[in-house]
Amino acid sequence: MSSAAIDFARQNQPRFLEELKALLRIPSISTLPDHNADTRHAAEILAAEMKRIGLKNVRLIETTHGGQAGHPLVYGEWLHAVGKPTVLCYGHYDVQPPDPLDEWLTPPFEPTERNGNLYARGAVDDKGQMYMHLKALESLFESGKGKLPLNVRVILEGEEEVGGEGIAAFVREHPEELKADFALVSDTEMFAPDLPTLCVGLRGMIYTEIEVRGAKTDLHSGMYGGAAPNPFVALAQIIAGLKDREGKILIPGFYDDVEVPSAEEKAAWKRLPFDEEHYREKEVGSPVLTGEAGHSVLERTWARPTLDVHGMPGGFTGAGAKTVIPARATAKVSMRLVPGMTPKKSFAQYMSFVESLTPKGVTVEVRMIHSGDPIVVGTDNPYVTAAKGAMREVFGKETVFVRGGGSIPIVGDFERHLKIPTVMMGFGLPDDNLHAPNEKFHIANFYRGIESVIRMFERLGG
Ligand code: BES
Numbered sequence: 001m002s003s004a005a006i007d008f009a010r011q012n013q014p015r016f017l018e019e020l021k022a023l024l025r026i027p028s029i030s031t032l033p034d035h036n037a038d039t040r041h042a043a044e045i046l047a048a049e050m051k052r053i054g055l056k057n058v059r060l061i062e063t064t065h066g067g068q069a070g071h072p073l074v075y076g077e078w079l080h081a082v083g084k085p086t087v088l089c090y091g092h093y094d095v096q097p098p099d100p101l102d103e104w105l106t107p108p109f110e111p112t113e114r115n116g117n118l119y120a121r122g123a124v125d126d127k128g129q130m131y132m133h134l135k136a137l138e139s140l141f142e143s144g145k146g147k148l149p150l151n152v153r154v155i156l157e158g159e160e161e162v163g164g165e166g167i168a169a170f171v172r173e174h175p176e177e178l179k180a181d182f183a184l185v186s187d188t189e190m191f192a193p194d195l196p197t198l199c200v201g202l203r204g205m206i207y208t209e210i211e212v213r214g215a216k217t218d219l220h221s222g223m224y225g226g227a228a229p230n231p232f233v234a235l236a237q238i239i240a241g242l243k244d245r246e247g248k249i250l251i252p253g254f255y256d257d258v259e260v261p262s263a264e265e266k267a268a269w270k271r272l273p274f275d276e277e278h279y280r281e282k283e284v285g286s287p288v289l290t291g292e293a294g295h296s297v298l299e300r301t302w303a304r305p306t307l308d309v310h311g312m313p314g315g316f317t318g319a320g321a322k323t324v325i326p327a328r329a330t331a332k333v334s335m336r337l338v339p340g341m342t343p344k345k346s347f348a349q350y351m352s353f354v355e356s357l358t359p360k361g362v363t364v365e366v367r368m369i370h371s372g373d374p375i376v377v378g379t380d381n382p383y384v385t386a387a388k389g390a391m392r393e394v395f396g397k398e399t400v401f402v403r404g405g406g407s408i409p410i411v412g413d414f415e416r417h418l419k420i421p422t423v424m425m426g427f428g429l430p431d432d433n434l435h436a437p438n439e440k441f442h443i444a445n446f447y448r449g450i451e452s453v454i455r456m457f458e459r460l461g462g
């Protein structure tokens with residue numbers, strides 16, 4: 001495999017990596033308001049880079065949701081490849097909070113190379129993968145004397161990790177500004193090291209908060225314990241009622257619309273190189289795996305809905321002891337949805353079930369924080385063919401199709417509002433520690449990702 005663009009990318013690998021490190025030093029944590037300026041700084045750096053490499057009409061697009069200012073989108077384009085297809089490159093520059101900090105071997109915002117990996121928050125999710133697109137475009141611009149083999153629009157968001165409502169509104173309201181033939185998203189994983197992978201399905205989600213209120217104020221638990229309702233106990237009872245001990249979600253009707261993957265797809269999953277014991281011990285690190293009986297791990301994580309609790313803020317959580325009956329208790333509860341399910345219907349079913357589980361003496365409020373639809377994308381299109389061909393050149397292997405258990409809310413909107421297919425070509429690895437301490441990106445995959453994007457675009461333009 002060779003092309004002038006590939007040669008350029010290979011010669012510039014050290015510089016590309018240093019630039020990525022600079023981006024990773026910016027703590028663009030979208031969910032923490034204290035980091036709003038950092039998040040904007042990341043957007044500005046990316047806009048400057050997009051201009052520098054040759055994209056046109058580069059700008060920040062401000063977003064709002066629920067009346068509040070959001071983090072900006074970054075847009076750029078190059079549309080002078082007459083008669084060639086147009087790709088919409090998508091990525092996100094926001095990252096998850098880095099805590100627990102003391103579990104990082106090196107600080108999350110001081111990118112560090114170790115054993116062929118680059119460790120930093122956002123290394124693989126998604127700054128490193130998003131940056132592959134820009135470096136592939138730079139290589140194509142450089143080798144093509146300022147021209148690209150196909151038309152390109154780039155849209156980057158800074159709110160993916162908090163639900164992506166800003167970009168969703170933009171896609172809904174301005175579909176013509178993102179007009180393209182297909183979208184390219186690099187924000188997923190490879191099934192195994194060296195195994196080129198396209199992700200063809202993602203779960204949707206509803207992220208909620210349950211708030212339980214008891215007494216009008218916090219109370220001394222000795223003076224009032226025995227008479228006053230305890231919202232944490234009530235909340236624990238509600239949560240315990242949502243799922244049985246075998247992992248089945250008890251919300252009435254919750255599974256009614258679940259679409260079962262085809263026999264063909266399930267058979268293909270069985271052929272994937274999956275070692276359940278290795279997964280349990282090395283990836284999860286728990287004595288047993290839990291979840292619904294009668295479904296394989298891949299089915300449970302890709303094609304079955306789930307319900308999880310992320311935290312229960314409120315009450316006394318400091319060191320030591322405080323004898324208090326808190327007046328309020330909250331829980332962050334999310335559900336992953338699979339094709340067939342809709343956030344609206346699932347939320348309604350969940351809300352009325354939570355109400356029915358609420359014990360006497362307390363009141364409950366259920367709030368939706370964000371939601372996104374599940375999605376399955378088609379594989380019978382020239383863009384998937386080009387991606388497979390490109391990865392065959394780079395990895396020397398045939399591509400496998402998988403689904404992902406995670407969510408990228410905008411992918412469903414690309415299909416619904418732009419009416420285009422998405423190719424999810426990701427280069428993360430199963431042990432990259434997304435959202436966890438010691439997130440990393442395998443540096444070889446950063447380079448292979450750049451080369452795969454270059455060859456994919458050259459094939460589509462050729
Ligand atoms: N890149 C992930 C999603 C992902 C990870 C898909 C691995 C497939 C395989 C993305 O950044 C993410 O974490 N999304 C959130 C979305 C949510 C906050 C709406 C998620 O899945 O929790």
Ligand code: MN
Binds near residue numbers: 125126160
């Ligand atoms: Mn991501």
Ligand code: MN
Binds near residue numbers: 161435
């Ligand atoms: Mn993420």
